[in-house]
Amino acid sequence: MSQPDEQSRYYNELAGSSLHRLSGLSDGIFAVAMTLLVLALAVPTIQEVKNDSDLAQALLNLVPSLVTYFMSFLTLGIFWVGQQTQLSQLERSNRDYTWINLAFLLFVTIVPFSTSLLANHYQLRLALIEYWLNILVLGALILAAAEYAARARLFNQANQATIIGAVRRRVYIAQSLYLLATLLCVIDTRLSIGLIVAIQLNYAIAPRIPLLHRL
Amino acid sequence: MSQPDEQSRYYNELAGSSLHRLSGLSDGIFAVAMTLLVLALAVPTIQEVKNDSDLAQALLNLVPSLVTYFMSFLTLGIFWVGQQTQLSQLERSNRDYTWINLAFLLFVTIVPFSTSLLANHYQLRLALIEYWLNILVLGALILAAAEYAARARLFNQANQATIIGAVRRRVYIAQSLYLLATLLCVIDTRLSIGLIVAIQLNYAIAPRIPLLHRL
Amino acid sequence: MSQPDEQSRYYNELAGSSLHRLSGLSDGIFAVAMTLLVLALAVPTIQEVKNDSDLAQALLNLVPSLVTYFMSFLTLGIFWVGQQTQLSQLERSNRDYTWINLAFLLFVTIVPFSTSLLANHYQLRLALIEYWLNILVLGALILAAAEYAARARLFNQANQATIIGAVRRRVYIAQSLYLLATLLCVIDTRLSIGLIVAIQLNYAIAPRIPLLHRL
Amino acid sequence: MSQPDEQSRYYNELAGSSLHRLSGLSDGIFAVAMTLLVLALAVPTIQEVKNDSDLAQALLNLVPSLVTYFMSFLTLGIFWVGQQTQLSQLERSNRDYTWINLAFLLFVTIVPFSTSLLANHYQLRLALIEYWLNILVLGALILAAAEYAARARLFNQANQATIIGAVRRRVYIAQSLYLLATLLCVIDTRLSIGLIVAIQLNYAIAPRIPLLHRL
Numbered sequence: 072m073s074q075p076d077e078q079s080r081y082y083n084e085l086a087g088s089s090l091h092r093l094s095g096l097s098d099g100i101f102a103v104a105m106t107l108l109v110l111a112l113a114v115p116t117i118q119e120v121k122n123d124s125d126l127a128q129a130l131l132n133l134v135p136s137l138v139t140y141f142m143s144f145l146t147l148g149i150f151w152v153g154q155q156t157q158l159s160q161l162e163r164s165n166r167d168y169t170w171i172n173l174a175f176l177l178f179v180t181i182v183p184f185s186t187s188l189l190a191n192h193y194q195l196r197l198a199l200i201e202y203w204l205n206i207l208v209l210g211a212l213i214l215a216a217a218e219y220a221a222r223a224r225l226f227n228q229a230n231q232a233t234i235i236g237a238v239r240r241r242v243y244i245a246q247s248l249y250l251l252a253t254l255l256c257v258i259d260t261r262l263s264i265g266l267i268v269a270i271q272l273n274y275a276i277a278p279r280i281p282l283l284h285r286l
Numbered sequence: 287m288s289q290p291d292e293q294s295r296y297y298n299e300l301a302g303s304s305l306h307r308l309s310g311l312s313d314g315i316f317a318v319a320m321t322l323l324v325l326a327l328a329v330p331t332i333q334e335v336k337n338d339s340d341l342a343q344a345l346l347n348l349v350p351s352l353v354t355y356f357m358s359f360l361t362l363g364i365f366w367v368g369q370q371t372q373l374s375q376l377e378r379s380n381r382d383y384t385w386i387n388l389a390f391l392l393f394v395t396i397v398p399f400s401t402s403l404l405a406n407h408y409q410l411r412l413a414l415i416e417y418w419l420n421i422l423v424l425g426a427l428i429l430a431a432a433e434y435a436a437r438a439r440l441f442n443q444a445n446q447a448t449i450i451g452a453v454r455r456r457v458y459i460a461q462s463l464y465l466l467a468t469l470l471c472v473i474d475t476r477l478s479i480g481l482i483v484a485i486q487l488n489y490a491i492a493p494r495i496p497l498l499h500r501l
Numbered sequence: 502m503s504q505p506d507e508q509s510r511y512y513n514e515l516a517g518s519s520l521h522r523l524s525g526l527s528d529g530i531f532a533v534a535m536t537l538l539v540l541a542l543a544v545p546t547i548q549e550v551k552n553d554s555d556l557a558q559a560l561l562n563l564v565p566s567l568v569t570y571f572m573s574f575l576t577l578g579i580f581w582v583g584q585q586t587q588l589s590q591l592e593r594s595n596r597d598y599t600w601i602n603l604a605f606l607l608f609v610t611i612v613p614f615s616t617s618l619l620a621n622h623y624q625l626r627l628a629l630i631e632y633w634l635n636i637l638v639l640g641a642l643i644l645a646a647a648e649y650a651a652r653a654r655l656f657n658q659a660n661q662a663t664i665i666g667a668v669r670r671r672v673y674i675a676q677s678l679y680l681l682a683t684l685l686c687v688i689d690t691r692l693s694i695g696l697i698v699a700i701q702l703n704y705a706i707a708p709r710i711p712l713l714h715r716l
Numbered sequence: 717m718s719q720p721d722e723q724s725r726y727y728n729e730l731a732g733s734s735l736h737r738l739s740g741l742s743d744g745i746f747a748v749a750m751t752l753l754v755l756a757l758a759v760p761t762i763q764e765v766k767n768d769s770d771l772a773q774a775l776l777n778l779v780p781s782l783v784t785y786f787m788s789f790l791t792l793g794i795f796w797v798g799q800q801t802q803l804s805q806l807e808r809s810n811r812d813y814t815w816i817n818l819a820f821l822l823f824v825t826i827v828p829f830s831t832s833l834l835a836n837h838y839q840l841r842l843a844l845i846e847y848w849l850n851i852l853v854l855g856a857l858i859l860a861a862a863e864y865a866a867r868a869r870l871f872n873q874a875n876q877a878t879i880i881g882a883v884r885r886r887v888y889i890a891q892s893l894y895l896l897a898t899l900l901c902v903i904d905t906r907l908s909i910g911l912i913v914a915i916q917l918n919y920a921i922a923p924r925i926p927l928l929h930r931l
Contacts, residue, residue: 098311098314106315275385528743
């Protein structure tokens with residue numbers, strides 16, 4: 072085997088193996104995406120607002136934007152907790168695992184776009200479906216990362232079976248519920264949005280509620 | 287108890303337990319929010335500014351924006367120091383504590399919006415009240431996080447009584463002062479803004495001033 | 502030798518020697534650059550979109566922007582993995598190495614500009630050439646950093662020959678391929694863009710494909 | 717002494733004492749500020765650019781913006797290296813040191829504003845003076861932080877005299893040179909900008925040049 076071949080193999084073994092840097096990049100991307108969401112909240116201008124009642128009206132008009140803002144913060148929070156939990160169970164990383172996570176982070180950076188789209192066009196089914204596709208791909212990629220990590224034996228071996236089982240179960244159930252909520256857009260897109268927020272609040276809060284904590 | 291149930295319990299124990307990641311996300315969100323504030327300072331355009339005296343006038347017109355900018359940087363600085371101090375006293379985290387902090391960070395990301403709103407409409411009481419509500423919720427959530435951490439025994443047990451006592455005292459006194467300042471908007475909103483800045487400077491600088499350091 | 506001289510020498514030895522801080526700044530800059538790319542995706546406004554088929558058309562019009570978005574995320578991902586791999590092999594840093602990396606990060610921050618330029622003018626050769634120059638300088642600087650680190654003996658000495666050999670080989674081959682792709686703009690700029698994306702996907706995915714993994 | 721008094725003293729001792737968090741926030745703010753600079757580079761629109769020669773002209777028009785962009789990246793890089801070097805020599809932090817650094821970071825977040833102002837109005841003396849004031853305050857605050865750290869014995873005591881001597885010398889010489897460059901605006905603001913960039917390049921590169929390395 073030639074020297075360059077060995078160099079390549081060695082380089083590929085080293086590449087992307089820092090869990091610390093992957094955590095740092097992920098925290099940064101989630102932090103920027105979560106904060107950029109606020110740019111979708113258009114601040115009422117001096118031209119359109121002359122007094123307190125104008126401003127009250129202008130803030131009322133922001134309610135759809137605020138709802139999608141809140142929903143997207145929940146979306147990002149849920150996937151951040153999910154990715155953090157997965158990374159904390161790894162004993163090491165490698166180049167392929169890093170690239171699956173970069174693909175996941177690509178769709179994290181698209182969340183502010185999907186959010187603005189839905190805030191502007193919340194009554195259109197296509198805007199809701201685009202938002203749902205964003206959540207679907209995020210779920211698929213976090214599951215793909217876990218499945219790959221299990222195959223490549225990156226997890227702490229003692230906990231691997233438990234972790235991969237829990238991740239599969241959570242992703243399948245959550246994604247089924249999101250699909251159901253999205254299908255309700257044939258009735259009204261606002262019904263879909265309300266149900267997605269309810270599902271997300273369940274994931275954020277539910278472990279404290281006995282009947283729901285098994286989801 | 288079924289296998290999936292055990293997986294869920296185990297997963298919930300692991301989820302959100304990394305203090306390091308929570309610090310990383312928090313530093314990122316505070317950093318972006320603090321830097322995004324600058325976007326509220328509209329740079330005078332070439333059309334409106336032809337010479338140095340035009341520019342001097344344009345910069346003078348930015349004074350209300352600069353004051354709210356400074357106030358919001360102080361707001362974010364105070365809450366960043368507060369959260370950092372709290373996290374540094376924890377021995378571990380868990381999923382619920384992480385979600386209380388995510389709720390806190392949601393309202394951190396709203397500070398640039400509240401700041402732009404107040405900079406554009408500083409003479410309107412509703413803009414001031416919206417800003418005060420933002421500070422109020424931040425204070426309530428940082429206290430809620432400390433109370434939860436005490437109940438869930440996340441703090442170093444030796445210091446817990448001292449810490450929770452100090453956090454309660456600081457939040458109650460500071461929030462009473464902010465409320466008082468906000469009520470002064472019945473006279474003039476600029477009076478309220480001036481007093482809020484004075485209270486914040488006290489928290490940033492006061493420990494060096496004997497008479498004030500007990501606040 | 503005078504006292505100030507010694508102070509200067511001592512200060513210069515200390516300056517920029519924290520690998521941890523350089524990683525932190527790099528993760529932050531890559532994270533912001535990757536997320537700012539999304540601002541190049543103009544959200545269709547309420548004025549231009551009245552129903553689902555308007556929105557479908559508006560999203561179709563975004564395809565060139567989406568392609569350059571995807572390409573730039575790959576560009577940044579590849580250079581992030583490259584820099585991370587290099588930093589992970591260093592035993593220490595110094596002021597000069599830090600400044601070479603700051604120059605590298607300067608061109609990372611320009612990627613969102615080059616991306617918007619290409620998204621807006623993807624049919625113009627000059628926009629493509631500007632994008633290619635951005636990639637060229639990034640490659641040149643990551644190689645310059647590795648060459649400097651080798652000369653200054655910053656690498657773990659046991660692996661130095663292997664690492665510097667692999668970095669040279671990768672940069673020379675990748676940059677030759679990018680140059681080739683860019684030259685194809687004499688036929689059609691879209692051909693160039695397609696080939697650049699293919700080369701980048703190769704670097705992200707190829708190690709799993711036997712015939713390509715030697716690149 | 718009362719119980720609340722003890723709580724306050726104890727809380728003030730803990731508050732802001734995490735060097736790790738201060739580094740994290742600083743890296744984040746520098747990263748966002750450095751990347752936001754790119755927003756000052758207006759991407760030529762489709763309306764004004766129809767072909768390659770239009771685009772060449774549009775890019776030429778961006779040269780003043782590019783020069784101020786480059787200058788501001790250097791400014792931020794120099795102060796980032798300076799703060800990093802100072803923090804790396806600390807054995808511990810405290811609340812006052814943290815607040816001096818937060819004041820320093822406030823003026824870091826203003827750099828993108830000063831940059832846009834100068835890029836738009838580079839021929840106006842007031843825009844240059846505002847930019848210089850930004851650099852002046854950054855220098856004053858980094859020196860104030862070092863002086864405070866020396867008085868409060870936060871530095872590693874073995875190196876303290878050397879460090880504080882080097883910091884004073886660097887800040888005084890650099891700020892004298894910046895003042896001199898700024899005064900040249902009575903002749904031409906472009907002369908000032910050119911000299912500031914030359915001084916900054918000296919700080920980034922000079923240690924390798926024998927005649928200049930003592931600055």
